[in-house]
Amino acid sequence: VPHEQGAAELQHALLDLVRGFGLHRPDRTPCDQLVAISEAHALMELDTHEALTQSDLARRLRLRKSTVSRLVGQMEIKGWLEREPDERDRRFRLLRLSAAGETVSRTIGAARDAKFQRLLDAIPEDQRDAVIESVRVLARASREEVDA
């Protein structure tokens, strides 16, 4: 594949992928759970990383701190997490998942696993490893391109 044409091919393929995945709907997870995409991502991060600050979470999710402020505010109201001020530096608010939050996180995680299992099943078996590796390569490339 010639270089210029390759860029166009990649462009179309990625566009299809984005549309197919319904990524323009931030109010719903691709797995059709009753949770916003950001909430699902936040639950995932907080379930695996103890006591993140809101800025930490914003960096990981690539969201603005104002968005995260409202996001965790909603999650606190739902009883999914607690925000306790860091005693050593009261500017920070440390985020911890509650027991209820962990339960929700596991439930959503299971639905997500099932969804991706089905997605993987829809790919011919002999191409699965190549697809996974390719997405990984692409993600790395896009990160370098964005951060540059």
Next chain:
Amino acid sequence: VPHEQGAAELQHALLDLVRGFGLHRPDRTPCDQLVAISEAHALMELDTHEALTQSDLARRLRLRKSTVSRLVGQMEIKGWLEREPDERDRRFRLLRLSAAGETVSRTIGAARDAKFQRLLDAIPEDQRDAVIESVRVLARASREEVDA
């Protein structure tokens, strides 16, 4: 790679890709143009397909008809397109890019091409074809999974 683990790997890789690409910001194109993502996509579709109806456009973009109604309304105000009622069936409103709309479409298209050219450059040369093919496979799989 075992089957269950593969799903998790794919999940993480795709998540990284989405975040890296900034797809949670519908108000800005990944190419940092001063256009909403949907507007850019709409311009692309209307530039290559003559006289689509609003429902046609909604189907192609996977947006709701209400969203498209407001979207093309904005574009009409900007003078990028015209909406003329279909004389044979006045329920339809046919969409046509204006000369100004075509110009904008070309400009944005050029920026997008450059962006994807850089993205492709950030991928090792011997992996480019495999990556493109993989994204294509993935897009097809996700479409089947969604439509099912």
Next chain:
DNA sequence: GAAGATTGAGGCTTCAATCTTC
């Protein structure tokens, strides 16, 4: 009644300005 299109209400994200704590 069916199908295309529009309008009102609400959720998610951003930007800019502001508050708090160091």
Next chain:
DNA sequence: GAAGATTGAAGCCTCAATCTTC
């Protein structure tokens, strides 16, 4: 002043209800 966090205003998308045309 610097950095973390919050609030107000505006844009994009969806859902539900409504209007128009067949």
